[in-house]
Amino acid sequence: MTDTRPLRADAARNRKLLLAAAADEFAEHGLDASVADIARRAGVGKGTVFRHFATKDELIAAILIDRMEALSELGERLYESGDAEAALREFLTAAAMQRQERDLSFLAAASASMPEVNRARERMFAAIDRLVDRGRERGAVRDDVTGADVFLLMCAPNYVAGYVPNASPDLWRRYLALILDGLRPEGARPLPEQAPELD
Amino acid sequence: MTDTRPLRADAARNRKLLLAAAADEFAEHGLDASVADIARRAGVGKGTVFRHFATKDELIAAILIDRMEALSELGERLYESGDAEAALREFLTAAAMQRQERDLSFLAAASASMPEVNRARERMFAAIDRLVDRGRERGAVRDDVTGADVFLLMCAPNYVAGYVPNASPDLWRRYLALILDGLRPEGARPLPEQAPELD
DNA sequence: CATTAACCGGACCGTGCGGTCAACTTGCTA
DNA sequence: TAGCAAGTTGACCGCACGGTCCGGTTAATG
CATH class of the missing domain: 1.10.357.10 (Tetracycline Repressor, domain 2)
Structure with a gap:
């Protein structure tokens, strides 16, 4: 938030993948799209989602x-x-x-x-x-x-x-x-x- | 469905109460309105909801x-x-x-x-x-x-x-x-x- | 008023969710 | 290239939901 140290390369990539996957998933299933599905779609583990977005x-x-x-x-x-x-x-x-x-x-x-x-x-x-x-x-x-x-x-x-x-x-x-x-x-x-x- | 024997008086009343309560609850909370809340609002038990609507x-x-x-x-x-x-x-x-x-x-x-x-x-x-x-x-x-x-x-x-x-x-x-x-x-x-x- | 089928209620169950965590892996830097 | 902070992971937790079930209750009928 305050300290804007740059993300590690893989983290930055995953963040973008997650945002795209989440948008797709929300578009298909509405607000009920599950975090697990979003993670799967982005090709990452569920824990990664919560590391990027609390x-x-x-x-x-x-x-x-x-x-x-x-x-x-x-x-x-x-x-x-x-x-x-x-x-x-x-x-x-x-x-x-x-x-x-x-x-x-x-x-x-x-x-x-x-x-x-x-x-x-x-x-x-x-x-x-x-x-x-x-x-x-x-x-x-x-x-x-x-x-x-x-x-x-x-x-x-x-x-x-x-x-x-x-x-x-x-x-x-x-x-x-x-x-x-x-x-x-x-x-x-x-x-x-x-x-x-x-x- | 096929047999249209009239509902018992209390059952008919509860059915109407449920439909009204459900409409209100959906209007307030969207599709996520819970059946339990609907039942509470109608003043009946949760089981009654499922007796009327499978x-x-x-x-x-x-x-x-x-x-x-x-x-x-x-x-x-x-x-x-x-x-x-x-x-x-x-x-x-x-x-x-x-x-x-x-x-x-x-x-x-x-x-x-x-x-x-x-x-x-x-x-x-x-x-x-x-x-x-x-x-x-x-x-x-x-x-x-x-x-x-x-x-x-x-x-x-x-x-x-x-x-x-x-x-x-x-x-x-x-x-x-x-x-x-x-x-x-x-x-x-x-x-x-x-x-x-x-x- | 007695009988009974219909109805009621809420404790209970399985499921799937958002969110946590501790062990493991990996990109950065000195 | 060694060291380590940053990042990753999936098993796990608690919870709230939709739906079930059965003992108790009540409205209709003679």
């Missing part, structure tokens, strides 16, 4: 932080680009692709209230907020939609597509497009309920 | 069937009404309210491939399909949206709102309205990916 929740948190940091960087980069509408679309597309065509948002519940996760989430939220604000100013996003709305809707395409048994792996694109159409000003009717405050 | 999955299936049948009836009744757009909106509103402001769709996974559940699901799907077809004919629904799309999007408002910690219990209405805006023809851009075939 608890299962910490492993989940590590996956979440990785992904949210990557999305934050992308969001910040897209803010530099010119096209407000394309930026938002690309951001949401990247968010959906990152989840291996499977909604992984359920992981968030397991590691809520871990400070590092919260920090990563706040950074990502800020990036989204800026993209949405700019989109609203340029007329690409309807007036009554906020960053919090988009933040919440981010996982919906994967969630929806996840209920189709043998779906095309790109089915989520259909529902992302549908939601994006709902976010645009054309044909918008005033939304009920106030937009939620996040934090 | 397995936890069967209990889940009973909840699902109850709700899907109710929605099917509503959908069929709304088809008789005149206003195609209002019918669809009311149907989706009722679907969301039934879930006690919480996405319960994860229950579907647990009891997929149970014939009775499938029959109830097919009936509900047919009801939705007719509502959507009519809506499309009358210009209330965009051309490229199918009943399967609406069926899949049905749970999304509760899902989305469920991630807000201390949300207004009606927050789902906001996201339902947003999705409904996306379903209308105004401002629609062609959707990518084919609509999925369900069964």
